[in-house]
Amino acid sequence: MKKKSLSPAVDVPGPDIGTSGREMTIIMDEYQSIYGERDINYSGITTGKSIQHHGIRGREESTGLGVFYATRQILNNQDWVEKLKVTKGLQGKKIIIQGYGNVGYWASKFFVE
Numbered sequence: 827m828k829k830k831s832l833s834p835a836v837d838v839p840g841p842d843i844g845t846s847g848r849e850m851t852i853i854m855d856e857y858q859s860i861y862g863e864r865d866i867n868y869s870g871i872t873t874g875k876s877i878q879h880h881g882i883r884g885r886e887e888s889t890g891l892g893v894f895y896a897t898r899q900i901l902n903n904q905d906w907v908e909k910l911k912v913t914k915g916l917q918g919k920k921i922i923i924q925g926y927g928n929v930g931y932w933a934s935k936f937f938v939e
Contacts, residue, residue: 832857834870841874843927851879890932897921897937 831837841850850872857871875881884891898916900906907914921937923930 832871833861833865834867838870839872841928847874847876847879847881850874851876854879886928887932887935889929890934891936893929893933894936 832839839850839853841847853872854869854875857865858868862868869875869880873881874885877883900910901912901916901919902914904914912919916937921934923934923937926934
């Protein structure tokens, strides 16, 4: 990895396939042990940490909720529904979710609700 390519101001990784808040906390702890005295923003080095490890509420579901909001917004926009040749709104639509990881789970949950 290129030196100084990871910092709260440069690149902030989050959990993905095969990682979770646990790994994000490990990265944060390691970053703090190296740069903590020089970087007061050390806890912002990763996202997806638990609340007790400087995480934020709502992070786990945020990407799936973003998929839901973006889809809802597009389907409520007259220009887009005309381009897509669909009816306006989410009502009566069938949604296909590819994958059922964290994003797919939460997107599915919000669409069903």
